[in-house]
Amino acid sequence: MTATVTVGEFSRLTHLSVKTLHHYHEIGLLAPVSVDASSGYRRYGTDQVDTALLIRRLRLLRMPLADVRAVVEASDGPAREETLRAHLERMERELAQTREVVTSLRELLTPGRPVIDVQYRFIPPFRAYGVSGHVARDDIGPWCGYAFGKLNTVGAGIHATAGATYSDEFFTEDAGRVVAFLPVAPDQAPADGVELVDLPGGYFAVAVHAGPMTDFDCTYGALGSHVAEYCEVAPGPIRELYPIGPGDVPDPADYLTEVCWPIQRIPVLKG
Incomplete structure (x- = not known):
């Protein structure tokens, strides 16, 4: 099932800012499925998420827009692979760290990607x-x-899963309010250098991202698409929880991150 979402929501699904999405529309690289004639509001389909993620990955590799267009519009595999090969060879000469992004790109292009497991909480x-x-x-x-x-300094001895909240502007404008947090007891005393914050309760659709952050936007895209198709989105920032993070293990392959998307209620899904 394909749903349509606003440009702001599509920005959250794909980690592409609204400004960037507008530019891609203007140059004909990624057009919305509809534009309201009176208001100019754009709407995108969730079936466009993979294309948007592909474009984002290629741009992370600093591929020129003309080459990105060639990859996106290629009607046959060999033409697409030839464009990718030429650029990847140039990038491998410049930056060794691009190898992780290259691996992620190839996985994104591989058919039969697994369906994301979404839990409600x-x-x-x-x-x-x-x-x-x-x-x-x-x-x-x-x-x-x-x-x-x-x-970690002020919370030594506190056994709780740390996390962070990310405002809509962080996604839509490439900058916004972020709150890193460590849960404490309700009567916890204040500590120097940190705030005491009260986070509201609510329902969330939750997906687990395993491993390094190279493919993190794919988890966002899959979870956000699921929410758009089956849930009612609730206002409020997206939360990330970090059961296993950089301070726990040395190898990024062992990281576990939970993405928590706010929803109005737990949906009743018909099998």
């Missing part, structure tokens, strides 16, 4: 130590290192 309200900031997407890695470093 009610998370009660809770209090947490928090570190907040207006963070650019490109700076999220260093910022999280700083924020969770502070939380």
Whole structure:
């Protein structure tokens, strides 16, 4: 089943900012399925998520837009693979770290990708130590290192799963409010350098991302598509929980991240 979503929601599904999506529409690279004649509002289909993720991955590899278009519009495998091969050879000479993105791209192009396992969960309200900031997407890695470093320092001895909330603007504008948090007891005393924040309870659709963050946007795309097709989206930021993160294990292949998408209620799915 395919649903249509607003450009803002499609931005959250694909990690492409609204500005970028508008540009891709203007140049004919990724057009919405409909544009309201009076308001100009764009809507995208969830069946466009994979194409958007493919474009995003190619642009992460700094592939020129003309080559991206050739890959997206290629009607046969060999033509697509030839364009990819030429660019990947150039990138491998420049940056060794692009190999992870290359692997992710090839997996994205592989047919028969597994269906995401989505669970529904009610998370009660809770209090947490928090570190907040207006963070650019490109700076999220260093910022999280700083924020969770502070939380780990003041939260020594607290056994709880840390996480973070991400505002809509973080996705749609490539920068927005992020709150890193570590749950604490309701009567927890304040600590220097962190806030005491109260996170509201609510229903969430939850998917687990296993391994490094190279393919993290694929989990977002699959979970967001599921929510758009089967659930009613609730207002509020997306949450990420980090049962196993960089501070727990040395190998990114062992990371476990839970993406929690706010929904109005648990849907009744008919089999």
